[in-house]
Amino acid sequence: MKYNRVGVVGAGTIGRGVALTLALTGHSVTLVDVTQQILDDAINLMARDLKSAALFDAAIRTMHHDEILGRISASTSFEDLAWSDFVIENVTESWPVKAPIYNLLDELCREECVIAANTSAISICQLARATKREDRVLGIHFMNPVRQKPVVEIIRAEHTSDATIERARELLKQMGKTGILVNDKPGFVSNRILMLTINEAIHVLQDGVAEAQDIDAIFVQCFSHKMGPLATADLIGLDTILHTLEVLHESYQLEKYAACALLQEMVKMGDLGRKSGKGFYNYSFGRKS
Amino acid sequence: MTDTKQRIRQYLSETIPFEISDDEDLFERAVVDSLFAIQLVAFVEQEFSITAEPTDLDINNFCSVSAMTHFVERKQMKVGSDERHGFRDR
Numbered sequence: 001m002k003y004n005r006v007g008v009v010g011a012g013t014i015g016r017g018v019a020l021t022l023a024l025t026g027h028s029v030t031l032v033d034v035t036q037q038i039l040d041d042a043i044n045l046m047a048r049d050l051k052s053a054a055l056f057d058a059a060i061r062t063m064h065h066d067e068i069l070g071r072i073s074a075s076t077s078f079e080d081l082a083w084s085d086f087v088i089e090n091v092t093e094s095w096p097v098k099a100p101i102y103n104l105l106d107e108l109c110r111e112e113c114v115i116a117a118n119t120s121a122i123s124i125c126q127l128a129r130a131t132k133r134e135d136r137v138l139g140i141h142f143m144n145p146v147r148q149k150p151v152v153e154i155i156r157a158e159h160t161s162d163a164t165i166e167r168a169r170e171l172l173k174q175m176g177k178t179g180i181l182v183n184d185k186p187g188f189v190s191n192r193i194l195m196l197t198i199n200e201a202i203h204v205l206q207d208g209v210a211e212a213q214d215i216d217a218i219f220v221q222c223f224s225h226k227m228g229p230l231a232t233a234d235l236i237g238l239d240t241i242l243h244t245l246e247v248l249h250e251s252y253q254l255e256k257y258a259a260c261a262l263l264q265e266m267v268k269m270g271d272l273g274r275k276s277g278k279g280f281y282n283y284s285f286g287r288k289s
Numbered sequence: 290m291t292d293t294k295q296r297i298r299q300y301l302s303e304t305i306p307f308e309i310s311d312d313e314d315l316f317e318r319a320v321v322d323s324l325f326a327i328q329l330v331a332f333v334e335q336e337f338s339i340t341a342e343p344t345d346l347d348i349n350n351f352c353s354v355s356a357m358t359h360f361v362e363r364k365q366m367k368v369g370s371d372e373r374h375g376f377r378d379r
Contacts, residue, residue: 052327054346065343 010090011042017146039074102130124157134159154179186251201229234273
């Protein structure tokens with residue numbers, strides 16, 4: 001089956017990336033968020049991202065950008081998702097924010113529509129239980145930046161059917177991506193391990209064991225990682241890191257997930273990484289320093 | 290030095306914390322990232338009142354002072370030629 005109409009809920013960094021990747025691969029996208037201002041900003045940012053992609057990708061350079069962006073219709077009304085074949089939810093990583101959206105999507109979307117939760121730590125089972133279609137709910141954890149990352153985590157919840165997993169794989173294939181199937185426990189594989197690594201790297205910095213660039217250099221130069229944990233944290237956003245650690249801490253009730261004091265302090269000061277211009281590194285000249 | 294080149298050098302000197310030569314590739318030296326690349330496109334469009342079409346969005350047009358200067362001069366020449374032939378009002 002070819003999925004043509006895809007709904008995307010949430011126009012933040014990942015939601016925009018998902019919407020733009022879908023549009024680039026020929027899908028009609030309905031992008032929903034709560035205010036017109038957020039949607040207007042999202043459209044502008046997607047136009048910028050498309051230009052930026054064209055600079056480095058000859059195939060995108062020859063495409064008609066207006067046509068690609070024209071495939072994305074932005075709306076503040078969840079009713080506009082009613083005819084979607086597939087809905088990908090990307091709202092804030094918070095149960096009180098996500099739960100009512102699952103009630104609403106279940107009520108409004110066609111029976112055969114699959115709902116994918118793009119969450120980094122919240123249990124998919126918990127989200128699925130907010131609907132009457134637990135077999136048609138799964139997790140798809142897209143990586144950032146969405147367009148450039150060809151592999152995602154696919155999360156099977158307790159009641160997710162094989163057919164739903166296959167449908168998700170089909171849509172991902174249409175988007176030029178593949179997925180690695182894992183089971184449903186908060187944080188799945190990627191974030192359960194990555195968040196601990198980043199948190200520990202911040203502890204190491206806080207304890208004065210090494211400077212940020214040297215901590216990262218050990219991962220890059222000794223382990224051949226593309227980026228170190230602190231540069232990765234700056235890319236993800238320190239507020240997101242803190243939030244994800246809090247969800248993991250609450251879910252597992254284990255002290256190892258308690259966020260480092262330095263991380264909490266930096267978030268309080270508004271030093272959120274690349275998006276604020278300052279995190280473990282400065283980005284004021286459009287580069288890491 | 291042409292006025293175009295002067296204005297581009299001026300902008301870069303205000304945004305990049307060290308000197309670069311006219312032919313030095315900003316991206317090869319990893320001086321800047323892709324977000325800065327799009328900032329450069331916006332600067333060139335505004336400063337010289339030209340529009341970068343999707344086909345112009347080649348990093349080779351924006352990777353150095355010389356590349357940007359050639360790009361701007363080429364676009365200005367094209368706009369001048371289009372205006373002479375009355376294309377702009379069509």
